Amino acid sequence: xxxxxxxxxxxxxxxxxxxxxxxxxxxxxxxxxxxxxxxxxxxxxxxxxxxxxxxxxxxxxxxxxxxxxxxxxxxxxxxxxxxxxxxxxxxxxxxxxxxxxxxxxxxxxxxxxxxxxxxxxxxxxxxxxxxxxxxxxxxxxxxxxxxxxxxxxxxxxxxxxxxxxxxxx
Numbered sequence: 001x002x003x004x005x006x007x008x009x010x011x012x013x014x015x016x017x018x019x020x021x022x023x024x025x026x027x028x029x030x031x032x033x034x035x036x037x038x039x040x041x042x043x044x045x046x047x048x049x050x051x052x053x054x055x056x057x058x059x060x061x062x063x064x065x066x067x068x069x070x071x072x073x074x075x076x077x078x079x080x081x082x083x084x085x086x087x088x089x090x091x092x093x094x095x096x097x098x099x100x101x102x103x104x105x106x107x108x109x110x111x112x113x114x115x116x117x118x119x120x121x122x123x124x125x126x127x128x129x130x131x132x133x134x135x136x137x138x139x140x141x142x143x144x145x146x147x148x149x150x151x152x153x154x155x156x157x158x159x160x161x162x163x164x165x166x167x168x169x
Contacts, residue, residue: 044094045152046157047157051096056105081113085108085127088104095157105130111129113126
């Protein structure tokens with residue numbers, strides 16, 4: 001039988017393959033999120049920095065623990081969970097109690113990513129899943145934002161940040 005050269009392969013996208021790996025594409029997305037992240041820290045100060053740090057750390061740690069618990073190699077190095085953590089942290093109000101930020105990060109990855117089948121298969125962005133669950137559970141705390149560019153934003157923290165209180169009366 002004669003070789004016909006290139007054949008048409010019908011499959012799911014992407015139809016045109018490039019030399020870029022998933023890791024490099026995800027890293028470029030993280031780089032694209034850095035200006036917005038830096039501005040959020042500048043605008044909201046220390047509460048914004050702590051919220052973003054806790055969101056990122058809780059998402060990455062949850063991803064690592066789930067991968068280890070299921071016997072798979074950790075996927076933290078592909079940067080996708082970093083994007084989830086940054087997007088999740090950027091949608092949260094600064095000054096939200098850090099334990100709630102951590103619980104939401106766990107929900108992002110455990111429910112939003114793992115339950116829907118992992119990277120590339122979820123139907124809803126995992127960061128939105130975590131925020132939506134928190135918003136449904138504690139609507140007052142999720143809609144109470146600190147004023148941006150307030151004086152002393154790098155010198156003090158709201159009292160709710162490090163406590164178990166969900167919102168102040």
